[in-house]
Every structure is written in structure tokens, then in C-alpha cells.
Amino acid sequence: MLKLNDLASLGQSIWYDYIRRQFITRGELQNLIDKGLRGVTSNPSIFEKAIAGSSDYDDDIKSLINEELSTEQIYEKLAVKDIQLAADLLLPVYEKTNKTDGYISIEVSPKLAHNTEGTISEAKKLYAEIGKPNVMIKVPATQQGIPAITELISLGISVNVTLIFSIENYKQVAEAYLVGLEKLVEKGGDLKSVASVASFFISRIDAAVDKELDLLGNNELKGKIAIANAKKAFQFYSDLIKSKRWEDLEDKGAQPQRLLWASTGVKNPHYPDTLYVDNLIGKETVNTVPPSIFNDFMDHGCILHTINKDVEEAFNQLDELNKLGVDLDSITKKLQADGLESFSKSFENLMKAIDEKISSIKTEKKRFRIFADKYQNEIDKAMMELKAERIVERIWEKDHTVWSEKPDEISNRLGWLKSPDVAEESIKNIYEFVEEIRGEGIKNALLLGMGGSSLAPEVFRLSFGVKEGYLDLTVLDSTHPQMVKEYAEKFNPKETLFIVSTKSGGTVETISFMKFFYNLTVAQVGKENVSKHFIAITDPGSGLEKIAQELNFRKIFLNDPNIGGRYSALSLFGIVPAALIGVDLEELVSRAQVMVCNSEGANCPIHGDNTPANLGVVMGLLAQKGVDNITFITSKELGSFGNWVEQLIAESTGKNGKGILPVVGEEVLEPSYYSNDRLFVYLKLENDSTYDNKVNELITSG
Structure with a gap:
């Protein structure tokens, strides 16, 4: 992984936005550190999935159950232990880089985001309990968080300031850091012992701004504003460290508060997966990346100094956005509020996950068991081979050689690995669409599709039924004339939404269905209203996308093209129809993310409880027998x-x-x-x- 060292030579450090016990204890974190990783960040959502989705913490929870601790106290014990273990592994990096890198971050409770004194108190407690010099306490950049940053820095506690979206908010954060350092000087403290990063969130800005640009019919600025905003922030940073005020602090040993690019996972599957890494490389910066983006960058990311490239163009893009009437300040304020709400919900889910884990441990409940005594020795041997050959890890690294020497029809079909995360970013947009449909009195949805595009929606309908007030979903996946005729008579076009669903956009049967029902609907509602009754779910650039645009379909959902049809249940092909019948997408996706955690490479199939790996080995081995x-x-x-x-x-x-x-x-x-x-x-x-x-x-x- 020379890339990490090459990146460091340009002045950027890569941190890893991920943590779980086996990742630390079974050598994976150490392996990444040996190859150039320089830090780790964590948050309640990551802990929630790790605790709910694995047996990593079961032994510790068993030992804590009888100590009469609250759920929150149990979480704190589990998290503190992880942070301590990770800090020990990162300590050599901390020392080698003269306290610049080698940090592990832990977040104060999101419930304290608007409580200055509460934030300070919990941060001090966490810092003392962890007892490691290379720990950063994460504090949100709320108005109540700003004075907490100053106080903690003045106490010599390193801070990772999170949830920064706007330039003005970043300026407040930078000022809070400077004031904190100046107070530390007044106390006679050691400026060399404290550090800070300003976590500037990236991809969520594009997700929000792109939505506004779609309404304006502007495609030129899509996918560009987040990077432009970050470049503007870096220009402010560059000017700040040239100031006399900063130079005086630097002479006393102060470290600059580096910009840390956070939320760098691409939300739009149609953008390059390393977009927010490749374009934000620069001196004295950090990029914290989730495992999927880390693997993508290691595979095909670019090593070029880009943060100072095309800066004038970036400023022009921000000016153009303003001229279009898009209020970036309002968007970023809402993003911070939404982020706080999301963090709080993640924390609540974390508490629920721990309670459920405690319950299952007390009742000794196991959700998955294998009974194959006759083949057990061979299964054990196969599991050892799976582990030795790093099969699970290589799948997550998108290594096509797991299946074939050639990448054809493999490398471009692994988008399902991150379907839950991509789906999570689409939920709000889908919910808004569903409410719009419900508000117009549409009662039925008829999905026109074949094979993989239709099976998952049918499973959702038959498994969950229809929530009161939502659309009743029917799937048409047969070309039998009698069935087509039956559905044509059954559904009143005035009360029906037709979902044209095909990955390729050219499936003959699906397009034929669409033409038939489109003409039928025209006869009922007229040409001026027919488009309101049709939506499309397809891949970008497909024939269906073109048809839907020409016919002015009500909505076109463009799916990740790197997902095959039968693997599309948790992509737009599955979750849009699911939302129309009232399925709780947040719960659905959250549970899927828990299973993602269970299936990750860090969850050893032998020493952990990797259910998919165990099931796959049994199925494959027995098939060979x-x-x-x-x-x-x-x-x-x-x-x-x-x-x-x-x-x-x-x-x-x-x-x-x-x-x-x-x-x-x-x-x-x-x-x-x-x-x-x-x-x-x-x-x-x-x-x-x-x-x-x-x-x-x-x-x-x-």
C-alpha cells in the first residue's frame, strides 16, 4: 500500500472511519497501520452495527450484566476499551509523526450537542477514563459546542470538531481553537501536547444541492459544489496559518488545526467512487474514509495534489450557485441540524442494540445454527481455508480473482456490497415522493418488470402487506395475454401508478407492458395527465431513461449500474416499491447494515460469528459432496x-x-x-x- 505513503508525502493523512473489536484484536488495524494508515475515527452508528451485528462484544457484555450498570454505562465501557486498544496500536504513529497523527476519536453523546457544560463534563470524563495521549474527543460544531471546544483545548484535551458544513461555521471553529490555545498559554500549558482537526463534511452537501439543481434543470454544477466549498475552506485555512496571530502560537509549539474531510463516501452512485478523495488532496489535510471507499481508493485512486487546483473555478461555481438562487448557507444549516438528528437516532438505536444483545445473552438465544455432524471435520477444514485465503476480505475488496482470473462481468457487478449505505441516502427523497403520490389519492401501484427487477418488490408486498393509507402493489411479470387483459380491467388508470422497472432499459416484455398501459392511460386521463401516472426505475443511460424523459415521466429513479438484477433487492429497484406499500425503509436498511457488519472481513468466520460465510461454506462444500x-x-x-x-x-x-x-x-x-x-x-x-x-x-x- 505505497499509496498511503505517497499520499503522506503530499501532506495528507488517511484515517479510517471504522471500528470494531475484532478489527482491532485480530490484526487488521495493525496491518493497515503497517501500510501507512495514520488514524481512526468512530461514531455511535459504527458501534451500533458492530455490537448488534457480531459476537465481538458478547463476552464483555456478559461480564458487565451483573454490575448494575445502565445501558449507556455498558456502552461506554465497551467503547472505551476499543478506543484504548486502538490508541495503543496507533501510539507509534503518534510518536513518529511528532503528535501530528496516530489519533483515535470518540464522540460525546449526541444528546449533549446543545449543552455546553454537559459536553465539557463528558469530554473530560471520557478523556480521563481512556487515559491515552493520542485520543481526540469529538464535539459537534453547534453554537453550544463552540465554547466547549475552547475550554477543552485550554485544558490540553485534543478535539475532533465534527459536523462542519459551512465556511462561516468553520471560521467559528478555527477561532475557538485559537482562543483555546491562547488560554492554554496563559495557564502555562504545553501547546505541543494538544491537537485538533476540523471535520468538514463533504458528500452530503452535493446530495442536498444536487436536489435543488434538479428542480432548476441545471446539470452543470451537480457534483461540484461540495468540492468547491471544501476548496474555499482550505483557502481560509491557508490564509489563517500565515497570520501573525498563528505564527506566535506556532512559535510556542502549537500545531495547526488541520481540515479533515469527512463524509467522503459518495452518496450518488453515478459519481466516481473516489471523487471526494481524489479531488481533496493537499498539504496538512486529513481524509477519513469508510472501508468501502478506502478499498476503492487503494484500487484506483489518484495521487495528485488537487486541493489548490482550479480554485478560481471553485469560487466561480459557488458564485454561480448563488446567482441561481440556491441558498448554500440555509442548506448547510439544515444539514447540520439533520446530522445532529441522525447522530441522536443512531445513539438511540445503539442503546436498543445493546438492550437486545443483553436479552439474547441472558436467554442464550442463537439466531443461527448448523447441524451437519457427518461433515463437521470437512466444514472446519473448509472454514480454515476460507480464512487462510482471505476470501471474505477479498470479496469486500472487490477482488475478482475470488471468482475468476478475468474481471469481466464481476468487477462491474459488485455494487450490491454497499447497497444499504447507498439506499440510506435515498430514503428521504423516496419518502417525499411517496407522500406526494399518497396526497393525490392514487391507490394502486402496478409494477411492470421481469426477473430480478420484479421479485424483490413482490416479496416485500407478500411479506409485509400494505400499510393503511399506502398503495397496494401488484407485479406484472407475465406476458400471458389473459393476465395482461385481467390487469388492464382490474386497475383504473386514474388511481394507479405504473412502475416501469428494468435494469437494461430495453427488456422487450417490460417495454411492451409500458406501451400498452401508457396508451390505455392516455385514453382515460388524456395526454396532458398521463405522465403523472408513470415512473421509471432503470440504469443511467438506458433506453428506458431516454423514453421516460421524452414522455415526461413523473419520476425517474436511476440505480447504481454496478448492481445485477437479482442482487437489487436493497437498491432502488426494491426500496422504491417497498416505500409505496408503507415499509419502514429506515428500519429495513438499518437491519441490512447490521448484517453487512456481520458479514465483513473483520468478523472472522471461525473466531467470530460471520453467518453468511458459515452458510456459504456449508452450502458450497455439501454441494461438492x-x-x-x-x-x-x-x-x-x-x-x-x-x-x-x-x-x-x-x-x-x-x-x-x-x-x-x-x-x-x-x-x-x-x-x-x-x-x-x-x-x-x-x-x-x-x-x-x-x-x-x-x-x-x-x-x-x-
Whole structure:
């Protein structure tokens, strides 16, 4: 990973926006440090997914349960231990860089964002409990947080100032740091012992501004304002460190408060994935990146000094935005407020996750078990091979050699790895669209699609039903004339939203459906109103996008083109229809993110509880042994899931003359009726015991 060292030679440090126990204890963090990583950041959302999505913390929680601690106190114990362990690993970096890098950040409770004294008190307590010099306490850049920054710096406590979006707010943060240093001088303190970074959030600005630009029909500035805003901030920083005031502090040993680029994961899947890394490289800056962006940058990121490039153009872009009537100050204020709300919700979810974990530990509840005694030795051996060859880690690194020597149809099909994170950024926009539709009295949604584009929406409809006041969703995925005729008679176009859904944008059946129902709707509502009843979900640049633009469809949802159809359940192909029937997308995506955490490379399939890795090894190994008929036994309410997973498994493994045959919807029989080629997967709701006895008979029979 020479890239990290090359980047450091240009003056930029890469920090890692991620933490979990096994990542620290099993050597992954140390491995990254050895290759040039210079710091780590954490937040409640990261801790929530790590605690809920793994067994990393189970032993510690078991030991804390009987200490009569509150949920928040238990969290603090878990987090402090992680921070201490990470700080110890980063200490050599801290010393080697003369206290410039090597920091690990931990956040004060988001509940204290508007409480100056509360923030100061908790920050002092955390700093004392952790007891490491290379720790930064994260404090939000709210009006109440600004004086807390000054006080903490004056006490010699290093601070990571978070949730900065605007230039004016950044100026307040910079002033707070300077005043804090000056107070520390007055106290006779050591300026060399304290540091700070100003975490300037990037991608969320483009997400918000792009929405305004869409309303104005302006595409020229899309994807540019966040970087322009950051470059303007860096110009202020450059001027500040040339001032006499700063030079006096620097002479006394003060370190500059570096700009840290945060929220650098690309929210728009149509932008280059390393956009907010490649374009913000400069001297005395930090970029904290999530694992997915880190891997993308290591694979194809650019090492060029870019922060001072095209600065005049950046200022012109900001001026042009202002001329268009887009109020960036209002947008950034709202982004900070939304960020605080999001952080607070993450903290609440974290507390719930710990409570649920405590409950499952007390009841010794296990959500996943394998019964395969006959093959256990071979399974254990296969798991060791999986670990030794770093298969899970390589999947997350998008290493095509896991599957084939050639990257064709692999490297450009792995967008599903970050579907939950991309989906999370789309939720607000989707909700606004759904409320608009509901407000117009539209009662039904008819999805026109085939295969992967239609299966997930159908699963959502059959599994969750329709929430009161939302649209009833039906899927048309058959070209049988009688079914098309039946749906044409069943749905009143005046009360129906037609969802034209195709990844390629050229699926003959889907386009034929669209033409038929479009003409039918024209006859009912007229040419002037027909477009209000049609939306499209497709890949950018597809034939459907062009058609939808020409026909002025009400909405065009452009999906990540790097996601294959059958892997699109948590992309726009799945979550837009799900929202229309009233599915709680926030809960859906949050649970998916927990499972992402469970499936990550840091969750060792042997020493951890990596459920997908364990299930995959069992399915693959047994298939090689001739046990290649996988039979799904499910609770009645989950029956439709089998239809979706059937296609997923059959199409994904049925290549090169070999594969696994999924069997769904079959009656559960006595063990004697089955041959030795069956692997059973029992998926049930928590309180459903319908098939427990029959499944136990299958387990007992081997």
C-alpha cells in the first residue's frame, strides 16, 4: 500500500472511519497501520452495527450484566476499551509523526450537542477514563459546542470538531481553537501536547444541492459544489496559518488545526467512487474514509495534489450557485441540524442494540445454527481455508480473482456490497415522493418488470402487506395475454401508478407492458395527465431513461449500474416499491447494515460469528459432496422469500455446468422420504413453532 505513503508525502493523512473489536484484536488495524494508515475515527452508528451485528462484544457484555450498570454505562465501557486498544496500536504513529497523527476519536453523546457544560463534563470524563495521549474527543460544531471546544483545548484535551458544513461555521471553529490555545498559554500549558482537526463534511452537501439543481434543470454544477466549498475552506485555512496571530502560537509549539474531510463516501452512485478523495488532496489535510471507499481508493485512486487546483473555478461555481438562487448557507444549516438528528437516532438505536444483545445473552438465544455432524471435520477444514485465503476480505475488496482470473462481468457487478449505505441516502427523497403520490389519492401501484427487477418488490408486498393509507402493489411479470387483459380491467388508470422497472432499459416484455398501459392511460386521463401516472426505475443511460424523459415521466429513479438484477433487492429497484406499500425503509436498511457488519472481513468466520460465510461454506462444500438440493422450510409469512432466493441461488450458482438446486414450497415430509442429496434451511419467525417437530426429526435422522 505505497499509496498511503505517497499520499503522506503530499501532506495528507488517511484515517479510517471504522471500528470494531475484532478489527482491532485480530490484526487488521495493525496491518493497515503497517501500510501507512495514520488514524481512526468512530461514531455511535459504527458501534451500533458492530455490537448488534457480531459476537465481538458478547463476552464483555456478559461480564458487565451483573454490575448494575445502565445501558449507556455498558456502552461506554465497551467503547472505551476499543478506543484504548486502538490508541495503543496507533501510539507509534503518534510518536513518529511528532503528535501530528496516530489519533483515535470518540464522540460525546449526541444528546449533549446543545449543552455546553454537559459536553465539557463528558469530554473530560471520557478523556480521563481512556487515559491515552493520542485520543481526540469529538464535539459537534453547534453554537453550544463552540465554547466547549475552547475550554477543552485550554485544558490540553485534543478535539475532533465534527459536523462542519459551512465556511462561516468553520471560521467559528478555527477561532475557538485559537482562543483555546491562547488560554492554554496563559495557564502555562504545553501547546505541543494538544491537537485538533476540523471535520468538514463533504458528500452530503452535493446530495442536498444536487436536489435543488434538479428542480432548476441545471446539470452543470451537480457534483461540484461540495468540492468547491471544501476548496474555499482550505483557502481560509491557508490564509489563517500565515497570520501573525498563528505564527506566535506556532512559535510556542502549537500545531495547526488541520481540515479533515469527512463524509467522503459518495452518496450518488453515478459519481466516481473516489471523487471526494481524489479531488481533496493537499498539504496538512486529513481524509477519513469508510472501508468501502478506502478499498476503492487503494484500487484506483489518484495521487495528485488537487486541493489548490482550479480554485478560481471553485469560487466561480459557488458564485454561480448563488446567482441561481440556491441558498448554500440555509442548506448547510439544515444539514447540520439533520446530522445532529441522525447522530441522536443512531445513539438511540445503539442503546436498543445493546438492550437486545443483553436479552439474547441472558436467554442464550442463537439466531443461527448448523447441524451437519457427518461433515463437521470437512466444514472446519473448509472454514480454515476460507480464512487462510482471505476470501471474505477479498470479496469486500472487490477482488475478482475470488471468482475468476478475468474481471469481466464481476468487477462491474459488485455494487450490491454497499447497497444499504447507498439506499440510506435515498430514503428521504423516496419518502417525499411517496407522500406526494399518497396526497393525490392514487391507490394502486402496478409494477411492470421481469426477473430480478420484479421479485424483490413482490416479496416485500407478500411479506409485509400494505400499510393503511399506502398503495397496494401488484407485479406484472407475465406476458400471458389473459393476465395482461385481467390487469388492464382490474386497475383504473386514474388511481394507479405504473412502475416501469428494468435494469437494461430495453427488456422487450417490460417495454411492451409500458406501451400498452401508457396508451390505455392516455385514453382515460388524456395526454396532458398521463405522465403523472408513470415512473421509471432503470440504469443511467438506458433506453428506458431516454423514453421516460421524452414522455415526461413523473419520476425517474436511476440505480447504481454496478448492481445485477437479482442482487437489487436493497437498491432502488426494491426500496422504491417497498416505500409505496408503507415499509419502514429506515428500519429495513438499518437491519441490512447490521448484517453487512456481520458479514465483513473483520468478523472472522471461525473466531467470530460471520453467518453468511458459515452458510456459504456449508452450502458450497455439501454441494461438492453431492448434497446439492437445498430445501427451504419457512414460516408461512416468509413463503415468498423462497421464490426470491430460489432465483438468486439457481442463477448465481448454476454456471459452468454445475450448481445448487433450490427447492421451495414443498411439503415437509418424514426423513425416510428424502434421499441423501438434501440440505435443509429452516427460516422462521421468532414465535412460530409450526415445523419445529418435523425439523427436529430431520436433525435427529442426520
